[in-house]
Amino acid sequence: MAPPHGGPSRARWEHFSHAADVGIRGIGASPEEAFAQIAVALTAVITDPKLVEPREPVPLSCAAPSMELLLFDWLNALVFAMDTRRMLFSRFLVRLRNDRLEGEAWGEPLDPERHQPAVEVKGATYTELHLFLRPPGEWVAQCVVDV
Amino acid sequence: MDLSRLRKFSENSWELRPQGTMRVPAVFYGSQSLLEQMDEKVAEEAANVASLPGIVRAAYALPDAHWGYGFPIGGVAAFDPEQGGVVSAGGVGFDISCGVRTLLTDLPKAAVAGREEELAEALSREIPAGVGAHGKIHLDESGMDAMLRGGARWAVESGYGEAEDLERIEERGCMSGADPSAVSRDAKSRQKDEMGTLGSGNHYAEVQEVAQIYQPEIAQAYGLEPGALVISLHCGSRGLGHQIGTDYLREMVAAAETFGLRLPERELASAPLSSELGRRYLGAMRAGINCALANRQILTHLIRKVFERFFPERRLTLLYDVSHNTCKEELHQVEGNSVWLFVHRKGATRALGPGHPDLPPCFTPWGQPVLIGGSMGTCSYILAGKPESEERAFSSAVHGAGRQMSRNQAARTWEGGELTRELGRRGILIRARSRRGVAEEAPGAYKDVSAVVEAAEAAGLARRVARLDPRICVKG
Numbered sequence: 001m002a003p004p005h006g007g008p009s010r011a012r013w014e015h016f017s018h019a020a021d022v023g024i025r026g027i028g029a030s031p032e033e034a035f036a037q038i039a040v041a042l043t044a045v046i047t048d049p050k051l052v053e054p055r056e057p058v059p060l061s062c063a064a065p066s067m068e069l070l071l072f073d074w075l076n077a078l079v080f081a082m083d084t085r086r087m088l089f090s091r092f093l094v095r096l097r098n099d100r101l102e103g104e105a106w107g108e109p110l111d112p113e114r115h116q117p118a119v120e121v122k123g124a125t126y127t128e129l130h131l132f133l134r135p136p137g138e139w140v141a142q143c144v145v146d147v
Numbered sequence: 148m149d150l151s152r153l154r155k156f157s158e159n160s161w162e163l164r165p166q167g168t169m170r171v172p173a174v175f176y177g178s179q180s181l182l183e184q185m186d187e188k189v190a191e192e193a194a195n196v197a198s199l200p201g202i203v204r205a206a207y208a209l210p211d212a213h214w215g216y217g218f219p220i221g222g223v224a225a226f227d228p229e230q231g232g233v234v235s236a237g238g239v240g241f242d243i244s245c246g247v248r249t250l251l252t253d254l255p256k257a258a259v260a261g262r263e264e265e266l267a268e269a270l271s272r273e274i275p276a277g278v279g280a281h282g283k284i285h286l287d288e289s290g291m292d293a294m295l296r297g298g299a300r301w302a303v304e305s306g307y308g309e310a311e312d313l314e315r316i317e318e319r320g321c322m323s324g325a326d327p328s329a330v331s332r333d334a335k336s337r338q339k340d341e342m343g344t345l346g347s348g349n350h351y352a353e354v355q356e357v358a359q360i361y362q363p364e365i366a367q368a369y370g371l372e373p374g375a376l377v378i379s380l381h382c383g384s385r386g387l388g389h390q391i392g393t394d395y396l397r398e399m400v401a402a403a404e405t406f407g408l409r410l411p412e413r414e415l416a417s418a419p420l421s422s423e424l425g426r427r428y429l430g431a432m433r434a435g436i437n438c439a440l441a442n443r444q445i446l447t448h449l450i451r452k453v454f455e456r457f458f459p460e461r462r463l464t465l466l467y468d469v470s471h472n473t474c475k476e477e478l479h480q481v482e483g484n485s486v487w488l489f490v491h492r493k494g495a496t497r498a499l500g501p502g503h504p505d506l507p508p509c510f511t512p513w514g515q516p517v518l519i520g521g522s523m524g525t526c527s528y529i530l531a532g533k534p535e536s537e538e539r540a541f542s543s544a545v546h547g548a549g550r551q552m553s554r555n556q557a558a559r560t561w562e563g564g565e566l567t568r569e570l571g572r573r574g575i576l577i578r579a580r581s582r583r584g585v586a587e588e589a590p591g592a593y594k595d596v597s598a599v600v601e602a603a604e605a606a607g608l609a610r611r612v613a614r615l616d617p618r619i620c621v622k623g
Contacts, residue, residue, distance in 0.1 A: 069397075
């Protein structure tokens, strides 16, 4: 398991091992924070998130019948936005209300020279897809993404 | 993988007998050491596949199998529509029709001596590769639909390549039954600037040297001369295929209950072949196959243009083009009867034996070329389908080495710049956009492709024809 990253708060992200692909995990004090942190973990599959300037916001929204499906849709919405806008993101704002997610992904246009992107993410999978609360009151969002 | 539960048929063939909800056995091909290295999840996933409705004969895991999602990667499963059989988006994978194409140069290695750097630079400049790379072709809505219907045939008609190329592509370059209307707007919008791009990760374009011949007669028929150069491409259906996988995986998971499917894992999500969803996925997936065939055809054109500058008299010809993430409707022999089955090959290559009616006539006496990609810095192989391939795993063989180390661990173990220099000292030139990408694709992160190919041959899946050693690798 990769060492945890992130600021001094409890909110953080990490990667976990999967044979061919990559497991991503976001941890925070609320489901919103966990969703925002797993998005940073997603960027970290591609490049070092510290290299990505949060210069402009892209609004994203999704709706799904369960929180886990919403997590799957959120990650795929980010994959789609990165691919079609040719951008990378490093800061995320997430609001969850009932079965809807309203979010913003802040980032900048992809610069191959500066970002040195290692690999593109093809999509989120259902493997290890979970959202759960664990002691001492941490929310964990996780998923294996196909690269 | 714990082998104590398996029954050993031969040194390279093992079986897990049906238990619990399994309808058929799970069959594992590979040596004891390859199987022992496999994750326990491979056995679990193969057993789960064996429990799906309408599965015929067995769920197969090949010597390069590894833990996938739902279905193992390196797996084969065939379903009978008359027996309630299903089609599964997870059983095809996200990179629909990802595959390998090999081009013959008819040039000896000496022909590029002293110009290797120049050739590497030119290939790297002309082939759009890596994350976010765009091609020079931009498709509007009607162009997109024509491409999705026509595949490599569309590409040839659009000026990328020659009509005789089509003879040496599976499905003659055009998968029938493609339905562009079953492909979402999102999938098409991911693809509109990505035609003729290599992608990233383990995708590559490589100049290789024919280093060893195992079957001289077949090698000669395939046009493989010892010491000659060939070029191999490994890439797939790009953003379009990935989005089709994502869209239909989600839809099949949501619909599983309505079909009465009780799934031990969501990613086994499938739809009956007779259902509207099943038919719609097949139409979209076939469009994804055409996208991959068109993509490899355009990349072939770009490579030919580079070679024309170096060798104006030389015309690159196709050896063959294979896809290793597909579901195809094929005629197979089951208990003495010819039956139409839907064969999922996820990380598995079709390997038709000699005389098969779907082979181009030039390969009829020899069997289909099976193109096995190595990883940057290791060798690749050309195999040929055998008469026994059919009964082993519905005429299927392996697709590559398969990873043995995660990307994170590889990135911590190697440094891209140092690895590039080390491979350079071994006479392998690497051109890559990302140093971390090179580290993640280090040869040591993969299983030994030679062991995988030897096991495939010993298991009777296909026979080795030639080994190819890398000389120039343009990384995706």
